[in-house]
Amino acid sequence: MTTRDIVFVAVGVVTALSALLSVTTKHVVHAALWLLVSLGSLAGAYLVLGQELVGLVQLLVYVGAIVVLVLFALMLTRAPIGPHAEIDTPWWQRAAGAVLGAATTALLASLLLPLLSGATVDLDAPAATTPRIAQAVFGTWVWPFELLSVLLLVALVGAFAVSRLVLHREDPAADGAVRRAEGVRR
Amino acid sequence: MNLVLAPWLEVVLRALAVLVAFLVLPLLVGQTEHKVMAHMQGRLGPMYAGGFHGWAQLVADGVKFVQKEDITPARADRQVFRLAPFVALIPYLVALAVIPLSPKVVGATVDASVVLVLAVIGVGIIGTLMAGWASANKYSLLGAMRAAAQLVSYELPMVLAVASVALAAGTLSLVGIGNAWNPWWLLWQLPGAVVFLVSALAELQRPPFDMPLADSEIVFGAFTEYTGLRFAFFLLAEYAGIVVMSLLFAVLFLGGWHGPFEPWVGWVWTLLKGFLVAVVVIWLRVSWPRMREDQLQRLAWVWLVPMALFQLAITAVGVVVFPR
Amino acid sequence: MGDGILPGLVKGLGTTARSLTRRTHTAEYPDVAPALPPRSRGVIALTEENCTSCMLCARECPDWCIYIDSHKEELPPTTPGGRARQRNVLDRFAIDFSLCMYCGICIEACPFDALHWSPEFEYAETDIRDLLHEKDRLGAWMATVPPPPALDPGSVDPAEVTAAAKPPRGAAGAGPRAGSAPRAGAGAPGRTRGDGPAARPTRVRPESPAGSDRAAGSLQGASAAAPERPAADRAVDATKPMPALGDTGSPAAEGDSTQVLPEVTPDEEGRE
DSSP: OOHHHHHHHHHHHHHHHHHHHHHHOSOHHHHHHHHHHHHHHHHHHHHHTTOHHHHHHHIIIIIIIIHHHHHHHHHHTTOOSSOOSTTSOOHHHHHHHHHHHHHHHHHHHGGGGGGGGTOOOOSSSOOOHHHHHHHIIIIITHHHHHHHHHHHHHHHHHHHHHHHHHHTOSOHHHHHHHHHHHHHHO | OOOOOOHHHHHHHHHHHHHHHHHHHHHHHHHHHHHHHHHHTTOOOOOSTTSSTTTTHHHHHHHHHHHSOOOOOTTSOHHHHHHHHHHHHHHHHHHHHHOOSSSSOOSOOOTTHHHHHHHHHHHHHHHHHHHHHHTTOHHHHHHHHHHHHHHHHHHHHHHHHHHHHHHHHTOSOHHHHHHHOOTTHHHHTHHHHHHHHHHHHHHHTOTTSOTTTOTTTSTTGGGTTOOHHHHHHHHHHHHHHHHHHHHHHHHHHSOTTOSTTHHHHHHHHHHHHHHHHHHHHHHHHHHSOOOOHHHHHHIIIIIIHHHHHHHHHHHHHHHHHSOO | OOTTHHHHHHHHHHHHHHHHHSOOOOOOTTTSOOOOOTTOOOEEEEOGGGOOOOOHHHHHOTTOOEEEEEEEEEEOOSSTTOOOEEEEEEEEEEEETTTOOOOOHHHHHOTTSOEEEEOOOOOOOSSGGGGEEOHHHHHHGGGGOOOOOOOOTTOOOOHHHHHHHSOOSSTTOOGGGTTHHHHHHHHGGGGGTTSSGGGSOOOOSSSTTOOHHHHHHHHHOOOOSOSSOOOHHHHHHSOOSOTTTTTOSOHHHHHHHHHSOTTOOHHHHHHO
8 A cells, every 4th residue: 555545545535426426416506516526636546647648638628628618508507506406307317327327337447357367557667658648649549539529520510500590590580680680780 | 956855845845935936926916016007007006015115015905804804695605605715726826836937946847737737727717617606696607607708718729829839849848848948939939929928818817808807897706795815815816827827928938047147047037037927917907908708709719719720830830840 | 800909009008108117196195295286275264354244255155164153343433522333343253164165255255355265285184073163273274375476567456556545535534534544554565465475464363463443442342232323324434444454445345344244133224
């Protein structure tokens, strides 16, 4: 049991607990904030495991951007302070979520199977991990990576198209309102 | 610097030094803002606190803030409301710890320190969001929304500008980038520097990008309900942000410790350049009016992002054509 | 991002940078006394001897912040067989500076130059009631009243100079003018208007430079209810009981001063 083990276990416990809290709390915004803690401590776990870049990118992208967007969207919907019955999830949704979560956990846990045969990674050897990750992402896995970026681009264009479609729908009253608004803008 | 200390003592000393810098440098910037802004407006600024030209004004302000009552609104989300100032403040402390003043004078050496700084600065906005939402105040919420929208828009050009420098230096370490700097970068990385400065101002919510605070329309944005020490923490976070961004700009784009007598006084050069950038930040605040929300977004997406991409392209061409 | 934004931004930077290098405009007031322009309106000073209790100032005051109390006194006849004269004696003159809006109308309205602007402005109080300045305090401000500005070259002589140069009425210098010699002496500074501080009535104490008749009047004591009153037309004709002003006042103002008495009871009015 080294210091690293202790820290890792601590960070892992924080991650798991905050994840649990984020799905059980009745406060919508608290859920997002617990998600934030969970993602942040996950970045901590990456750091403990010596994957500095992954951890920092996790922090930059998930904590700094994605959760901010989630919070932003939540606040746009007039999230109430305190628990609220109307936005509580029904039981079947919870059950479906539990099943999905369990399935994902099982899937990810299967990655740990090689550990049973005694595979180890030396974390103490000083290694510049950044170039290795870069080589992995832009070498071995470049096609999935590019595919993902295309997917994101499609989603972006789709969102843009949807927002434009709403603006010009064939509702005479709304259309008139839009035209008037545009006239005012011009 | 050949002193050999016990590892734990060194850690404690470094942490202490970072903490002192974290407490002193923002006050220095704040006092500079007081005086420079005053003289730019034909005023004298604080003149009494401390005796000589009001040098202790911010100390006096701090004492005042400590004495004030710590109020939490009745309908606020108490825990989130009380936690928010620390969430806003701590990221800048972490960021300051990894910004090198010279290759030797650095709080903590991290391999990918540029990414770390960018990541924790992005976390700082969560404090504002939490404050705005937990205050149960419409002005606060509006301010938080504006802050979030602004941050999400300006994070991208900022990361791209920093990526350009990292690409040019071939490393993600701030020390490495500073060491790789040479005067040609002033020209080569000029568009990136402009993009970085503008988006840094926007991330700090400094005028002309102070739409989230806009005291003439939404009181004081997300901080409307705050009093006493918690409010002071938000202010400290703002000025610590200026320090972090100025030093970062100095290291990334102005060569940090490069200058005469570099081996001995490299850290002085970094501090001096950072201070100059901070003065520019103050200067812009005094000179320019606030931008409207739509103008803000337009500037980010129509001008800064393409400009940052253009910078990335010319950096890539430069790296390929003139390999080091 | 239209045209002209960038030049505008640069111009803004230039403006602030320029004012950074220039002197500041801050008045470091408690440390450095302000250089007030001449005729600054700081506080209103009172020359008590000039006041006839005519109440013009109190009436013109837009916010009614001037309080005047007075009574009448009988002056013994200056010549044997003459008639006794009446004059107003000021009991109270107070300005409430917590109400005053510094319009200066009272000073404009005063026909006898009893009120003056003083540039002193440091009389703030912690209790608002202390802002009610009584006549001794108002009189003390007279020491701070600056001399009036010099007349423009070639302008006509001031009214008091022309009045003093006029030959006395009734060529022989009859009974009413008998007391004019000492009064002319008292009024002499008025003729050197514009020459310097001496030209200003700067006396604070009412009795110090007073004419002989004034001193006699005050010695005689109060006799508000005069047994026999002179007719109004004769009072207009008579010499004024204003020692400090000499012969300078206009006849109309003199008439006013006797007609607008503050404490005229209805029966007295009826007798007039």
